[in-house]
Amino acid sequence: NAGVTQTPKFQVLKTGQSMTLQCAQDMNHEYMSWYRQDPGMGLRLIHYSVGAGITDQGEVPNGYNVSRSTTEDFPLRLLSAAPSQTSVYFCASSYSRGLGNTIYFGEGSWLTVV
Amino acid sequence: EDKVVQSPLSLVVHEGDTVTLNCSYEVTNFRSLLWYKQEKKAPTFLFMLTSSGIEKKSGRLSSILDKKELFSILNITATQTGDSAVYLCAVGSGNTGKLIFGQGTTLQVKP
Numbered sequence: 001n002a003g004v005t006q007t008p009k010f011q012v013l014k015t016g017q018s019m020t021l022q023c024a025q026d027m028n029h030e031y032m033s034w035y036r037q038d039p040g041m042g043l044r045l046i047h048y049s050v051g052a053g054i055t056d057q058g059e060v061p062n063g064y065n066v067s068r069s070t071t072e073d074f075p076l077r078l079l080s081a082a083p084s085q086t087s088v089y090f091c092a093s094s095y096s097r098g099l100g101n102t103i104y105f106g107e108g109s110w111l112t113v114v
Numbered sequence: 115e116d117k118v119v120q121s122p123l124s125l126v127v128h129e130g131d132t133v134t135l136n137c138s139y140e141v142t143n144f145r146s147l148l149w150y151k152q153e154k155k156a157p158t159f160l161f162m163l164t165s166s167g168i169e170k171k172s173g174r175l176s177s178i179l180d181k182k183e184l185f186s187i188l189n190i191t192a193t194q195t196g197d198s199a200v201y202l203c204a205v206g207s208g209n210t211g212k213l214i215f216g217q218g219t220t221l222q223v224k225p
Binding site: 031033035040041042043044045048058059090102103105106107108 | 156
């Protein structure tokens with residue numbers, strides 16, 4: 001059981017380049033989300049999905065696109081990277097719609113935009 | 115606007131001390147409050163709280179929720195250097211699985 005798998009773990013991009021952060025989970029979770037973490041800011045929600053074919057914006061969606069074509073995968077796309085997108089990115093998934101859902105996190109992707 | 119506020123933002127203590135970390139929230143459609151420990155990698159789940167006044171306990175860590183006053187505390191007794199980490203509080207909102215995080219409290223435990 002791999003849990004939540006994120007790739008790549010580290011990436012350096014030049015301003016204006018595009019890339020996709022991959023996220024896959026093997027727990028048949030309905031709910032998946034992407035967060036970014038900056039120093040002193042906690043985790044901020046970028047986009048989330050409540051099931052295949054359904055996505056919605058979180059707190060800081062600008063500059064990022066997502067899609068959810070399958071239950072397992074939830075890629076995050078940076079179409080034109082900017083230095084402000086230098087951050088640590090966490091993908092997460094959860095199974096419960098009811099009270100007290102818990103979330104499983106990936107190991108994180110460290111992205112630097114120069 | 116939903117928000118979660120943690121205090122203090124940072125804390126330095128010595129081994130053996132007891133610490134209390136605070137988390138207050140203003141979140142619509144409250145579902146649960148979660149505490150995580152983060153040590154330079156993904157957050158690790160500590161507690162999930164859904165009901166007021168019921169203490170959750172795991173070893174030297176304990177936590178309680180007050181849904182009337184909209185806050186939670188995380189207590190760590192007899193601290194050890196291995197407790198040094200960022201402690202994150204998050205509130206689950208609605209039934210979408212999304213969490214609203216606080217800024218985190220950075221705890222440093224000195225020998």
